[in-house]
Amino acid sequence: MSLQHAILVALTDGAKSGYDIAKQFDDSTGFFWRARHSQIYRELSKLKDRGWAISEEIVQSGKPNRILFSITKAGRSGLVEWSRQPSDVQELKDDFLVQLYALDSIDLKALRANIIARQERHRDHMARYQAKYDALEGSSDLNDIGRHLALEVAMIYEREWAEWGDRALERLSPSALGELAGADTSNIVPIGGGERR
Amino acid sequence: MSLQHAILVALTDGAKSGYDIAKQFDDSTGFFWRARHSQIYRELSKLKDRGWAISEEIVQSGKPNRILFSITKAGRSGLVEWSRQPSDVQELKDDFLVQLYALDSIDLKALRANIIARQERHRDHMARYQAKYDALEGSSDLNDIGRHLALEVAMIYEREWAEWGDRALERLSPSALGELAGADTSNIVPIGGGERR
DNA sequence: GACTCATATGACACAAAGTGAATATATATT
DNA sequence: AATATATATTCACTTTGTGTCATATGAGTC
Numbered sequence: 080m081s082l083q084h085a086i087l088v089a090l091t092d093g094a095k096s097g098y099d100i101a102k103q104f105d106d107s108t109g110f111f112w113r114a115r116h117s118q119i120y121r122e123l124s125k126l127k128d129r130g131w132a133i134s135e136e137i138v139q140s141g142k143p144n145r146i147l148f149s150i151t152k153a154g155r156s157g158l159v160e161w162s163r164q165p166s167d168v169q170e171l172k173d174d175f176l177v178q179l180y181a182l183d184s185i186d187l188k189a190l191r192a193n194i195i196a197r198q199e200r201h202r203d204h205m206a207r208y209q210a211k212y213d214a215l216e217g218s219s220d221l222n223d224i225g226r227h228l229a230l231e232v233a234m235i236y237e238r239e240w241a242e243w244g245d246r247a248l249e250r251l252s253p254s255a256l257g258e259l260a261g262a263d264t265s266n267i268v269p270i271g272g273g274e275r276r
Numbered sequence: 277m278s279l280q281h282a283i284l285v286a287l288t289d290g291a292k293s294g295y296d297i298a299k300q301f302d303d304s305t306g307f308f309w310r311a312r313h314s315q316i317y318r319e320l321s322k323l324k325d326r327g328w329a330i331s332e333e334i335v336q337s338g339k340p341n342r343i344l345f346s347i348t349k350a351g352r353s354g355l356v357e358w359s360r361q362p363s364d365v366q367e368l369k370d371d372f373l374v375q376l377y378a379l380d381s382i383d384l385k386a387l388r389a390n391i392i393a394r395q396e397r398h399r400d401h402m403a404r405y406q407a408k409y410d411a412l413e414g415s416s417d418l419n420d421i422g423r424h425l426a427l428e429v430a431m432i433y434e435r436e437w438a439e440w441g442d443r444a445l446e447r448l449s450p451s452a453l454g455e456l457a458g459a460d461t462s463n464i465v466p467i468g469g470g471e472r473r
Numbered sequence: 474g475a476c477t478c479a480t481a482t483g484a485c486a487c488a489a490a491g492t493g494a495a496t497a498t499a500t501a502t503t
Numbered sequence: 504a505a506t507a508t509a510t511a512t513t514c515a516c517t518t519t520g521t522g523t524c525a526t527a528t529g530a531g532t533c
Contacts (some may be wrong), residue, residue: 081371082519088378098481111373114317118520119415120483145481155381162382165390166371168397168437174278174363176308179283182422185359199366213354224447225379232440233368238438240365243429279490295510298480318510343511476533490519494523495512503506 082122084161085112087131088155094135097123107211107226110233125146131157143172179201182251191251194244201241281320281358282309284328285353289342291332294320304408304423307430322375327352337437388448395441402434 089100096151100123101116128131131154137145150158175193178185192275212230215223243259249255286297286305297320300306302460311319323329328351334342347355372390375382409427412420446452 080518081374084371085374088374088381091378091381096481097483107389108374108377111368111377113367113369115521116287116481117483117485117522124483147334158381159383162375162390163386165393166375168372168394169309169368169370171308171366171433173282173310174358175307175365175368176426176429177278177282177285177358177428178363179422179423180305180308180419181355182418183320184285184288184355186356189360193362193525195357196362200365208318221379221453222377224453228440228444228447229373231284231443232373233439235436235440236368239427239432243425245427248423250425254449256418256421272421293511295512312491312495313511314491314513476531480507480527480528480530480532483524485524488521490517492511492517493515495514496513497511499510501506503505 081161082112082114082118083126083129083131085114086122087150088118088156090132090150090154091158096145096147096266100124110208111229126154126243160193165199187251191248194247194251198241198244200246201237201244205234205237205241206239279311279315279325280328282311282321283319283323284305284347287345287347287351288330288355291346292444293344294343295342307405308413308426323351326350326354332412350371375438384448388445391441391444391448395438398438398441400432402438403430405431 084107085104086100089095089103095103097116097120101114101119104112104114104119123134124133126148131151132148133151135193137147143231154232158159158249175197182190208230212234215227215230218224218227282305283297286292286300294317295314297316298311301309301311301316318376320331321330323345325333328348329345330348331343331345361473372394375387379387379467405427409424409431412424412427414423415424
């Protein structure tokens with residue numbers, strides 16, 4: 080249901096084509112909601128059916144015509160109504176955390192590499208948010224304040240994951256585990272085999 | 277694809293029925309991956325078809341028979357293989373953060389109430405994790421170390437969201453916004469109407 | 474001259490994920 | 504007697520998301 084709302088939000092600052100929205104999703108709004116263009120076009124049709132958006136065709140020569148969607152009065156009411164419903168908090172749902180629940184059944188070496196790779200991605204995201212965050216600093220525009228707050232919590236999320244990774248790598252290092260439980264190579268299982276228990 | 281792996285993880289410490297797994301999901305493994313029982317039964321069938329689990333029927337009198345699933349050698353390889361793939365980091369995807377991107381199009385009062393409600397849920401989750409976390413403190417068992425680490429990052433997640441909420445409420449308080457931009461009641465839109473712009 | 478890239482839209486098939494209800498039966502509790 | 508709980512599974516359905524194909528063309532690169 081909410082991709083529709085995310086699209087409506089993208090339309091609040093003016094008419095846009097599906098193409099425009101897809102690009103914006105790769106950039107700002109889409110930090111917190113993502114979709115491929117095929118999904119966006121599908122949902123735009125539904126918004127139109129529902130009366131929450133209207134479209135007008137802009138004739139172009141050379142390129143295919145642009146179809147610009149605008150939010151309607153009903154669409155604006157839909158947004159307000161949406162904001163009045165309590166939103167679900169995002170639950171943690173992560174392969175990686177499930178793996179941490181059964182360390183003796185997985186490849187520990189690969190998990191360590193995975194932590195490092197994930198830290199890198201968290202730091203990349205961090206940098207991306209930081210640039211937008213800094214640009215909004217000090218603004219007193221209501222929308223800017225909201226975006227600033229959203230980016231703040233996103234940055235905390237990335238930073239804390241990255242820092243946690245350092246601690247995890249320490250506690251899962253061969254030496255740390257070796258001191259506790261003796262040399263441990265039991266997790267290296269040859270491909271296609273390795274029944275234990 | 278990963279519900280299957282989460283189920284396999286649940287099976288690593290012994291044979292279980294679909295019913296058992298559903299209960300365990302409500303408690304521990306399911307902190308980081310959730311599913312209804314109907315989904316679990318469906319995935320158990322697929323695991324069996326795939327040769328990653330086998331089942332045996334335990335005849336009971338009075339109640340329906342229990343069908344116990346056990347992980348196979350191939351299932352264990354599947355887990356190891358899975359841990360060798362880089363896992364996707366969980367991206368932020370949240371209605372609420374999208375709303376923060378368009379504060380001037382939503383009901384700000386409802387948003388404030390929403391923040392408070394969410395803080396409560398974050399604190400509830402926190403308490404749930406804390407109990408499990410404390411119980412694992414100091415253990416040198418490999419699985420316990422992993423679970424401890426998983427709960428640690430989960431607790432950080434909940435704590436940071438809750439604390440961010442305090443700052444957000446301050447910055448979005450009527451007085452804070454009033455000082456910056458003058459009295460602001462533009463977001464109070466009567467139900468069913470309220471076209472602006 | 475061939476190639477890729479950016480622009481622009483949309484249909485279609487498919488897989489994954491999630492919900493909700495129906496069907497059984499026995500025991501324990503109120 | 505009615506209700507809840509524990510046990511166990513299946514099916515129909517919806518939503519969400521991915522990936523690919525098809526169409527069209529101008530601009531820039533090798």
